[in-house]
Amino acid sequence: xxxxxxxxxxxxxxxxxxxxxxxxxxxxxxxxxxxxxxxxxxxxxxxxxxxxxxxxxxxxxxxxxxxxxxxxxxxxxxxxxxxxxxxxxxxxxxxxxxxxxxxxxxxxxxxxxxxxxxxxxxxxxxxxxxxxxxxxxxxxxxxxxxxxxxxxxxxxxxxxxxxxxxxxxxxxxxxxxxxxxxxxxxxxxxxxxxxxxxxxxxxxxxxxxxxxxxxxxxxxxxxxxxxxxxxxxxxxxxxxxxxxxxxxxxxxxxxxxxxxxxxxxxxxxxxxxxxxxxxxxxxxxxxxxxxxxxxxxxxxxxxxxxxxxxxx
Numbered sequence: 001x002x003x004x005x006x007x008x009x010x011x012x013x014x015x016x017x018x019x020x021x022x023x024x025x026x027x028x029x030x031x032x033x034x035x036x037x038x039x040x041x042x043x044x045x046x047x048x049x050x051x052x053x054x055x056x057x058x059x060x061x062x063x064x065x066x067x068x069x070x071x072x073x074x075x076x077x078x079x080x081x082x083x084x085x086x087x088x089x090x091x092x093x094x095x096x097x098x099x100x101x102x103x104x105x106x107x108x109x110x111x112x113x114x115x116x117x118x119x120x121x122x123x124x125x126x127x128x129x130x131x132x133x134x135x136x137x138x139x140x141x142x143x144x145x146x147x148x149x150x151x152x153x154x155x156x157x158x159x160x161x162x163x164x165x166x167x168x169x170x171x172x173x174x175x176x177x178x179x180x181x182x183x184x185x186x187x188x189x190x191x192x193x194x195x196x197x198x199x200x201x202x203x204x205x206x207x208x209x210x211x212x213x214x215x216x217x218x219x220x221x222x223x224x225x226x227x228x229x230x231x232x233x234x235x236x237x238x239x240x241x242x243x244x245x246x247x248x249x250x251x252x253x254x255x256x257x258x259x260x261x262x263x264x265x266x267x268x269x270x271x272x273x274x275x276x277x278x279x280x281x282x283x284x285x286x287x288x289x290x291x292x293x294x295x296x297x298x299x300x301x302x303x304x305x306x307x308x309x310x311x312x
Contacts, residue, residue: 061273064090064099065263067280072108072116072142080115087116090279091123097271098130101150102263107141110166110217117224120149132270134263135159140245144256145221148228152270154261155248161256164225165243166214174201229255 066086072078090099101120107113124131133139133147135155140163147153155161177184177199188194195206222241226233233240234255251257267273 062275062277063271063273064093064096065276065278066090067102069104072112078105080112083116084119086279091127097273101133103133103139103143103147104136105143106138107143113142113145116146117149132266134266148225152258154259154266155257157249157260159248160245161248161251162245164241166218168214172198172202
């Protein structure tokens with residue numbers, strides 16, 4: 001009899017636990033649906049508001065502004081895929097007096113920089129608009145490559161400028177694999193397919209090949225700068241193209257830039273305007289809201305899962 005009584009108590013307790021869990025689950029689901037509906041309504045309202053709203057009216061005296069920030073490379077904000085459509089919009093603005101490129105970047109891949117350099121030259125010739133670069137904290141390597149396409153370059157006296165060179169980095173572990181006791185097997189078709197393998201000793205042929213490639217890229221960089229800064233460069237080319245960098249003040253003496261200034265002074269002195277239209281890529285209000293909504297819902301769902309796991 002006692003065992004039967006205990007069995008009944010266990011069944012009742014188990015039933016109550018299941019009942020409570022089910023109620024909690026129902027309550028969470030209701031909360032989730034409520035929050036989801038609330039966020040959807042807010043998002044729709046913001047979408048309607050953003051579409052209905054109009055940006056502040058500009059006068060007929062303004063320039064197109066494009067901000068180029070961060071690392072240059074595929075998939076980055078500062079890449080040919082991202083920037084080229086923006087440049088086309090900025091240049092094709094018939095009312096704009098010209099284009100200002102506001103650059104703050106330490107560089108990146110030479111291919112992306114070269115594509116953007118060529119695009120700026122092409123757009124400049126197509127729309128016959130003056131292009132001025134304003135460098136901020138840093139305008140080096142690939143970023144300077146892009147800047148060289150402009151008609152003029154202005155920097156702050158302290159802007160890190162230059163670094164006209166090419167660098168390639170790697171590591172070698174030819175002895176490590178032996179010490180660990182691992183046998184590595186590599187099969188190739190092509191005598192040089194395994195060149196730069198970090199687990200193989202580096203040969204003089206490898207070194208010569210690397211130098212050949214980076215020297216060719218460096219020469220292309222030099223030619224682009226010489227074409228863009230034609231007649232403006234001062235000093236020894238071996239110094240200018242050594243990969244070294246300078247302050248904006250010294251860069252001015254070397255002819256790497258045309259003057260010292262900032263966005264406001266360039267707008268005033270070069271274009272005689274006080275307003276700009278910013279074509280830079282910026283996330284919309286709706287995108288920001290959706291991002292916050294997704295984060296909030298994800299946190300709520302994860303919290304619920306953790307709670308269920310802790311209580312089961």
